[in-house]
Amino acid sequence: MSEAMNIHPGTTAAVAVHHDGHGHHQSFISKYIFSQDHKTISKQFLITGIIWAMIGGLFSVLFRLQLGFPDQSFPILETFFGHWAKGGHIQPEFYYALITMHGTILVFFVLTAGMSGTFANFLIPLQVGARDMASPFLNMLSYWFFFLASIIMLTSLFISTGPAAGGWTIYPPLSALGEASAGSIHGMDYWIISMAMFIVSSLLGGINYITTILNMRTRGMSMTRMPLTMWALLFTAILGVLSFPVLLSGVLLLFFDRNLGTSFYLSDIVVNGQILPNEGGSAILFQHLFWFLGHPEVYIIILPAMGIVSEILSVNSRKPIFGYMAMVGSLFAITILAFLVWAHHMFVTGLNPFLGSVFVLLTLLIAVPSAIKVFNWLTTIWRGNIRFTPATLFSIGFVSLFISGGLTGIFVGNSTIDIHIHDTMFIVAHFHIVMGVAAFFGMFSGLYHWFPKMFGRYMNNTLGYIHFWVTIVGAYLIFWPMHYQGLAGMPRRYLDKSGWASFNQFTELDKMITIVTIIVFAVQLMFVFNFFYSIFKGRKVNKLNPWGATTLEWTTPIRPGHGNWEGEIPEVHRWAYDYGKDGRDFIPQTEKIGENESKH
Amino acid sequence: MQTFFIIVILALGFLITFQIAKASEYVAILRGEEKSRKQTNKINGFLLLVFLIVGLFGVYYCNETLKGKILGAAASEQGVLIDKMLYITIAITGVVFFATQIALFWFSYKYQESDKRKAYYYPHNNKLEVIWTVIPAIALTVLVGFGLFYWFKITGKAPKNAMVVEVTGKQFGWEFRYPGPDGILGKKYYKYIDPAKNNSLGQIWDDPANHDDVWMEQEMHLVVNKPVQLVIGSKDVIHDVGLVHFRMKMDAVPGTPTTMWFTPKYTTAEMKKITGNPNFVYEISCDQMCGKGHYSMRGTIVVETQAEFDAWMAGKKPQYLVANPDKDPSVAKPDSTKAIASAAINNK
Numbered sequence: 029m030s031e032a033m034n035i036h037p038g039t040t041a042a043v044a045v046h047h048d049g050h051g052h053h054q055s056f057i058s059k060y061i062f063s064q065d066h067k068t069i070s071k072q073f074l075i076t077g078i079i080w081a082m083i084g085g086l087f088s089v090l091f092r093l094q095l096g097f098p099d100q101s102f103p104i105l106e107t108f109f110g111h112w113a114k115g116g117h118i119q120p121e122f123y124y125a126l127i128t129m130h131g132t133i134l135v136f137f138v139l140t141a142g143m144s145g146t147f148a149n150f151l152i153p154l155q156v157g158a159r160d161m162a163s164p165f166l167n168m169l170s171y172w173f174f175f176l177a178s179i180i181m182l183t184s185l186f187i188s189t190g191p192a193a194g195g196w197t198i199y200p201p202l203s204a205l206g207e208a209s210a211g212s213i214h215g216m217d218y219w220i221i222s223m224a225m226f227i228v229s230s231l232l233g234g235i236n237y238i239t240t241i242l243n244m245r246t247r248g249m250s251m252t253r254m255p256l257t258m259w260a261l262l263f264t265a266i267l268g269v270l271s272f273p274v275l276l277s278g279v280l281l282l283f284f285d286r287n288l289g290t291s292f293y294l295s296d297i298v299v300n301g302q303i304l305p306n307e308g309g310s311a312i313l314f315q316h317l318f319w320f321l322g323h324p325e326v327y328i329i330i331l332p333a334m335g336i337v338s339e340i341l342s343v344n345s346r347k348p349i350f351g352y353m354a355m356v357g358s359l360f361a362i363t364i365l366a367f368l369v370w371a372h373h374m375f376v377t378g379l380n381p382f383l384g385s386v387f388v389l390l391t392l393l394i395a396v397p398s399a400i401k402v403f404n405w406l407t408t409i410w411r412g413n414i415r416f417t418p419a420t421l422f423s424i425g426f427v428s429l430f431i432s433g434g435l436t437g438i439f440v441g442n443s444t445i446d447i448h449i450h451d452t453m454f455i456v457a458h459f460h461i462v463m464g465v466a467a468f469f470g471m472f473s474g475l476y477h478w479f480p481k482m483f484g485r486y487m488n489n490t491l492g493y494i495h496f497w498v499t500i501v502g503a504y505l506i507f508w509p510m511h512y513q514g515l516a517g518m519p520r521r522y523l524d525k526s527g528w529a530s531f532n533q534f535t536e537l538d539k540m541i542t543i544v545t546i547i548v549f550a551v552q553l554m555f556v557f558n559f560f561y562s563i564f565k566g567r568k569v570n571k572l573n574p575w576g577a578t579t580l581e582w583t584t585p586i587r588p589g590h591g592n593w594e595g596e597i598p599e600v601h602r603w604a605y606d607y608g609k610d611g612r613d614f615i616p617q618t619e620k621i622g623e624n625e626s627k628h
Numbered sequence: 629m630q631t632f633f634i635i636v637i638l639a640l641g642f643l644i645t646f647q648i649a650k651a652s653e654y655v656a657i658l659r660g661e662e663k664s665r666k667q668t669n670k671i672n673g674f675l676l677l678v679f680l681i682v683g684l685f686g687v688y689y690c691n692e693t694l695k696g697k698i699l700g701a702a703a704s705e706q707g708v709l710i711d712k713m714l715y716i717t718i719a720i721t722g723v724v725f726f727a728t729q730i731a732l733f734w735f736s737y738k739y740q741e742s743d744k745r746k747a748y749y750y751p752h753n754n755k756l757e758v759i760w761t762v763i764p765a766i767a768l769t770v771l772v773g774f775g776l777f778y779w780f781k782i783t784g785k786a787p788k789n790a791m792v793v794e795v796t797g798k799q800f801g802w803e804f805r806y807p808g809p810d811g812i813l814g815k816k817y818y819k820y821i822d823p824a825k826n827n828s829l830g831q832i833w834d835d836p837a838n839h840d841d842v843w844m845e846q847e848m849h850l851v852v853n854k855p856v857q858l859v860i861g862s863k864d865v866i867h868d869v870g871l872v873h874f875r876m877k878m879d880a881v882p883g884t885p886t887t888m889w890f891t892p893k894y895t896t897a898e899m900k901k902i903t904g905n906p907n908f909v910y911e912i913s914c915d916q917m918c919g920k921g922h923y924s925m926r927g928t929i930v931v932e933t934q935a936e937f938d939a940w941m942a943g944k945k946p947q948y949l950v951a952n953p954d955k956d957p958s959v960a961k962p963d964s965t966k967a968i969a970s971a972a973i974n975n976k
């Protein structure tokens with residue numbers, strides 16, 4: 029048996045038994061479809077996420093075409109989208125459907141499920157030293173609920189009245205009334221049901237991640253010996269488990285308002301000449317419920333990236349992460365504060381100004397742990413010996429973007445300034461840089477880094493470098509000038525500014541941004557190609573530990589089977605960051621502390 | 629056809645890039661992986677430095693080209709405060725931005741892999757952690773201090789002499805109501821809304837305060853240097869009264885009225901001179917996603933002197949009289965008996 033495993037490291041005891049006992053077909057299903065192996069589930073999340081990212085990215089190209097070339101007709105659009113793009117022009121309702129789906133897809137399906145689903149599933153058992161998740165079955169369910177959510181959301185793209193079109197924040201009454209927006213006729217119901225499935229998936233996953241990290245660590249793996257990826261994923265899961273239910277309740281009430289005649293969010297409405305009976309509801313209530321998830325959500329997206337970046341910068345600088353405890357502490361502080369700042373999205377909703385001031389204070393407080401993290405990353409690479417793998421470059425890019433976007437957070441978090449720039453392109457610039465692009469950088473970084481562990485092959489480096497350089501230059505070209513549009517007061521979600529005297533001065537800029545968007549999108553396709561090509565044809569990995577990392581995942585076979593380690597799970601004797609200690613390049617976590625070893 | 633060519637060219641470019649990428653992998657193996665890896669490392673280290681320098685220049689260039697197209701003079705007293713806060717924040721965050729970005733890319737370049745150097749084992753230093761907890765905390769305290777000082781000034785109670793205007797958003801336009809000589813906006817109830825009967829806001833005609841209220845659409849008039857308090861509402865979905873030049877903004881929420889106040893500093897005519905644009909207009913933009921016409925939900929404001937405003941207002945008829953012509957002395961008088969008779973008939 030063990031000999032066989034040495035020859036085919038990809039097969040495991042469990043699967044091997046299947047091969048003997050049952051037919052090929054069945055083992056394919058249990059191995060790749062209804063798999064309970066955390067590594068396979070991780071890849072399922074990843075590939076579903078990649079498909080969603082391509083759809084969401086394509087949408088952005090479409091609506092950027094409208095923004096960059098509002099007067100030009102693209103007949104090909106009409107060929108594909110019929111009356112939604114009449115005369116080759118993206119119609120307003122189509123435009124709003126596109127941006128709504130773009131936001132929903134990227135925020136939830138890609139950067140939440142795709143990100144956490146991929147890295148939490150893949151890394152947690154491997155890095156804490158467990159054979160699988162606490163409940164592999166719930167873990168599998170988590171993916172299939174996500175799949176279901178995906179199917180429902182995808183279906184909504186094809187219904188005749190169109191998908192939800194009220195923005196990814198789906199504020200009622202717009203999202204509640206079919207009379208107010210075509211997307212609210214049926215599309216919104218699909219959105220709500222899909223998100224309900226999504227939240228179930230996220231909860232099943234989150235509970236599993238927390239339990240696994242807390243209870244299934246291998247011998248010697250105390251909490252403070254865990255790599256920062258584990259801490260980040262732990263806090264991410266906690267955030268998700270505590271805040272997603274609030275969104276669920278929020279959207280269920282919306283569902284009732286839409287379909288059962290309740291008035292949670294509706295009051296005093298005359299729409300399309302029709303007087304509605306609802307009185308006494310509060311439209312603002314929804315925003316509180318939404319942002320009680322919505323703000324933690326942005327940290328659900330960014331924390332895994334922070335963990336990944338911490339790990340990769342340390343490995344590739346050949347230096348320990350600087351200030352491990354401060355890094356854990358700041359993650360913790362961010363997690364707590366993330367629950368206490370939601371109303372900074374609502375400074376101009378008529379919020380009581382005093383309440384507003386409390387939220388200003390708490391919001392700007394969150395910049396302190398963010399700053400600590402940045403300084404610690406800088407010190408980590410300081411006096412390192414840095415290898416620029418594509419993963420390292422994306423991590424450096426992440427830090428740069430996080431600085432840029434974090435600093436604009438200080439603008440928008442200050443209610444005085446926010447009066448002017450709320451709901452302008454400045455916000456779009458802020459969150460795309462700090463969350464959208466930065467989180468993607470974290471994700472790319474992690475993929476380039478752990479691809480060899482995932483698939484036993486390398487991705488093509490040259491394509492990786494092209495990918496990085498085009499993407500970072502492109503991202504700044506796209507989003508940096510948007511701050512200026514926002515300072516000029518240009519509202520977001522305006523598909524055509526030609527009717528305005530105050531906002532029509534940026535036509536050239538908008539063109540440039542659109543062209544860069546297309547280039548950047550093309551390069552992402554190249555990345556996807558590199559990804560899939562390398563799964564099958566990439567250069568094979570021939571060492572156990574290609575990056576010289578200390579962590580446990582690199583002690584598994586090159587292609588670990590279900591169960592991860594062939595023999596016993598290794599015991600851990602030290603923290604994850606002994607790089608460059610006592611003149612040694614690195615010391616794996618599994619190595620006992622030497623007698624003469626210096627203390628850190 | 630054109631699209632076809634573009635697709636072909638893209639595909640070709642793709643293919644070529646891919647072939648080069650694949651070839652470079654083979655070359656690397658031929659030349660010795662370690663050696664070619666080190667060379668790639670040098671190239672990327674160098675590129676990071678280039679990125680820093682070009683990037684800094686880009687930030688400067690972007691600012692030079694675009695700074696003339698943003699902001700302009702703040703046209704309200706509150707807007708001046710907001711701009712001040714903005715500049716304070718730009719100054720403080722600007723320093724941090726340049727310092728950290730330069731450090732990031734400079735370190736990356738400087739400490740790229742080299743055989744001559746070993747990485748420095750430096751896991752923690754509590755003093756440093758304290759320093760970079762305290763310094764940001766101080767900087768942020770300053771920002772919060774200024775911010776809240778201005779915030780309470782701006783959102784505080786409107787001065788007693790403020791004029792009141794009601795603004796109502798709807799898909800997709802703006803309606804305004806002036807309280808008339810009594811200074812009080814009459815009561816309204818949304819179920820009375822009936823544009824066909826000239827009651828677009830659902831004013832309750834039994835309320836005497838309504839009898840002198842003036843209603844209009846799309847264009848609002850304000851008096852220069854006189855504080856104005858806007859009472860903001862919506863008939864259907866959430867909108868937002870965005871006043872770029874005054875730097876003010878407030879959501880229009882159905883069922884929950886909101887308010888904001890500000891003091892216009894320049895008349896429209898003065899702004900034409902200041903901006904050098906003879907076509908200058910103050911615009912109201914809807915800043916909250918409200919449906920397919922959101923991007924075109926535009927209103928305008930005329931700011932004028934008190935005398936001009938009074939003259940303009942004098943020409944307006946209260947909506948009460950428009951909706952109830954029988955009560956209008958200027959309409960009803962010559963034929964009052966008939967009007968009363970017909971009203972009586974209607975009542976039966």
Ligand code: HEM
Pocket residue numbers: 197326327329330372373391392394395398433434435436437438440441442446449450451455458459462463464
């Ligand atoms: C220094 C820390 C940060 C501060 C002070 C901050 C503050 C804010 C504020 C006040 C807003 C609302 C602005 C408005 O709508 O007028 C906002 C929007 C947003 N922020 Fe941040 N932010 C910070 C960091 C982040 C991070 C790390 C992320 C994500 C990873 C993020 C993601 C977002 C998103 C997605 C929105 C826009 C949501 C929408 O309206 O569609 N922010 N931020």
Ligand SMILES: [Cu+2]
Pocket residue numbers: 322323326369370372373
């Ligand atoms: Cu937030």
Ligand SMILES: [Cu+2]
Pocket residue numbers: 866867868914915916917918919921922923925
């Ligand atoms: Cu609007």
